[in-house]
Amino acid sequence: MAMEWTEETIARLRDLWQQGLSTAEIGRQLSVTKNAVVGKAHRLGLKPRPSPIRRAAKAASAPAATTAEAPAPTPAVENTPATPAAEAAAAPAVTPAAPQAPQKAPAKAQATPTPAPQPKPAAAAETAPAPRATRATKAALRPVSEPRRRSSQSCCWPLGDPGTPGFHFCGATPLPGKPYCAEHAQLAYVKLRDRRDNVA
DNA sequence: CCCTGATTCGC
DNA sequence: GCGAATCAGG
Numbered sequence: 001m002a003m004e005w006t007e008e009t010i011a012r013l014r015d016l017w018q019q020g021l022s023t024a025e026i027g028r029q030l031s032v033t034k035n036a037v038v039g040k041a042h043r044l045g046l047k048p049r050p051s052p053i054r055r056a057a058k059a060a061s062a063p064a065a066t067t068a069e070a071p072a073p074t075p076a077v078e079n080t081p082a083t084p085a086a087e088a089a090a091a092p093a094v095t096p097a098a099p100q101a102p103q104k105a106p107a108k109a110q111a112t113p114t115p116a117p118q119p120k121p122a123a124a125a126e127t128a129p130a131p132r133a134t135r136a137t138k139a140a141l142r143p144v145s146e147p148r149r150r151s152s153q154s155c156c157w158p159l160g161d162p163g164t165p166g167f168h169f170c171g172a173t174p175l176p177g178k179p180y181c182a183e184h185a186q187l188a189y190v191k192l193r194d195r196r197d198n199v200a
Numbered sequence: 201c202c203c204t205g206a207t208t209c210g211c
Numbered sequence: 212g213c214g215a216a217t218c219a220g221g
Contacts, residue, residue, distance in 0.1 A: 024205090034205080038214095
């Protein structure tokens with residue numbers, strides 16, 4: 001079954017994407033593969049993010065070599081070096097915790113009330129053998145400002161198990177620029193390196 | 201080898 | 212429309 005990209009799901013995708021999380025990261029939190037994330041992101045039209053590669057131009061030689069072609073005099077050589085959310089974005093000081101069972105699970109309790117004040121969240125967080133997320137610890141980005149793209153008019157924090165009849169979204173009024181309400185935003189933006197397969 | 205995202209193509 | 216497979220760069 002193809003992933004059901006609901007408005008809420010898309011809102012989450014957009015939010016996390018905009019936060020600068022990697023596709024794999026978003027995928028984990030959304031319980032999809034990075035491919036799904038990047039694929040959907042493309043179709044959604046978002047995706048102005050730093051690309052590590054530039055994929056060789058396919059040899060699809062235009063059958064009809066229209067003379068009125070090549071309007072681009074090759075201004076910039078390649079990718080834009082000025083990507084604000086590039087490196088820093090690789091590991092936001094706060095990463096949305098996987099919204100597993102906010103009500104059931106007592107959360108991680110590590111939730112920091114203050115969003116991203118510390119440049120070095122790592123160090124002490126190296127207790128448990130993190131399955132992954134190595135580089136994810138280094139950077140500490142800036143507090144994302146400029147809230148644009150209204151998410152939805154309702155908090156899209158998932159409650160219950162996705163796919164089950166009881167599953168629903170919070171529905172409360174979200175914070176400006178966020179897909180979650182104030183309460184769930186606190187749960188969502190937990191410190192770092194937590195979550196993974198907590199969604200189960 | 202790990203990571204990253206991009207594109208292609210069968211479904 | 213979806214996403215695995217594949218590609219490509221760091």
